């Protein structure tokens with residue numbers, strides 16, 4: 554047991570400082586002056602400081618905390634776009650599971666896309682994470698740490714937006730995700746308006762979300778607007794078909810008065826026809842949903858490819874002509890495997906062969922479709 558702390562909690566190595574509730578931190582620091590608790594809490598949550606960086610603490614205490622409070626995330630790979638505006642991490646966890654995090658930098662702000670599960674059980678046909686399958690739920694601390702790391706890397710820009718659109722289906726890990734949202738809002742000071750949860754259509758989760766006290770944004774990864782097609786692209790649709798999903802979306806909009814968005818991965822010849830635009834408009838208009846069109850990132854396990862630029866613009870124009878508010882999102886992912894699951898898929902071989910645990914790759918720019 555490290556020497557400086559008398560608390561029984563100090564007998565155990567804590568996996569992540571972000572696993573500790575405020576009263577558990579107070580217990581850990583038992584015997585220290587009372588103001589230390591607020592000092593350490595602020596250093597962790599407001600600055601994202603590591604214990605060795607907490608120079609306001611005596612050196613002995615810094616060392617003890619450094620032994621006890623170990624980060625949950627170990628950087629295994631990092632890719633940076635050539636223009637430096639996008640960074641993607643592959644982190645490994647204590648049990649060998651992996652997760653990905655993407656930071657997108659803009660002139661005046663930054664957005665981080667975090668993972669909520671290691672892998673995913675939803676099996677969306679076009680998605681590298683879905684192709685690799687589900688490993689386990691991420692803990693709240695594992696999600697919070699992704700934001701802490703990204704916030705540090707974004708400096709001097711302010712990390713303003715957090716989107717749960719990385720690996721996994723956030724509403725299938727509801728309690729831990731919501732605890733992370735509360736920490737981001739209550740302890741890191743992020744506005745609920747800048748927090749977005751995405752889902753492929755976990756209807757009970759949308760209904761729970763509608764009853765929460767924070768009005769976060771909801772992004773539904775729709776990708777198809779008729780059941781016959783969506784059953785194939787997003788298998789969860791067989792359980793919660795579009796009529797049920799749209800009902801839950803309407804409840805959310807009514808309860809929260811927040812803008813709903815539909816994410817639409819544009820797949821050449823699959824969901825980018827005039828018929829698809831008409832069907833999408835019929836779903837989006839009554840809900841006032843904003844549509845994000847994202848060219849599909851290619852993955853090795855799916856033969857479909859992204860809709861080419863001219864066809865994508867045509868699709869956008871069809872939506873606009875119907876009065877739908879739609880945006881074509883730049884695909885910031887192709888060059889650095891930034892679509893969810895791609896870096897993990899590519900890195901698996903190198904980690905098994907004992908390749909270096911961290912690497913830097915210089916490339917162009919990305920974006921993550923859920």
Ligand code: SF4
Nearest residue numbers: 673677680683721923
């Ligand atoms: S698109 Fe999202 S929900 Fe579907 S398999 Fe990939 S990570 Fe899971």
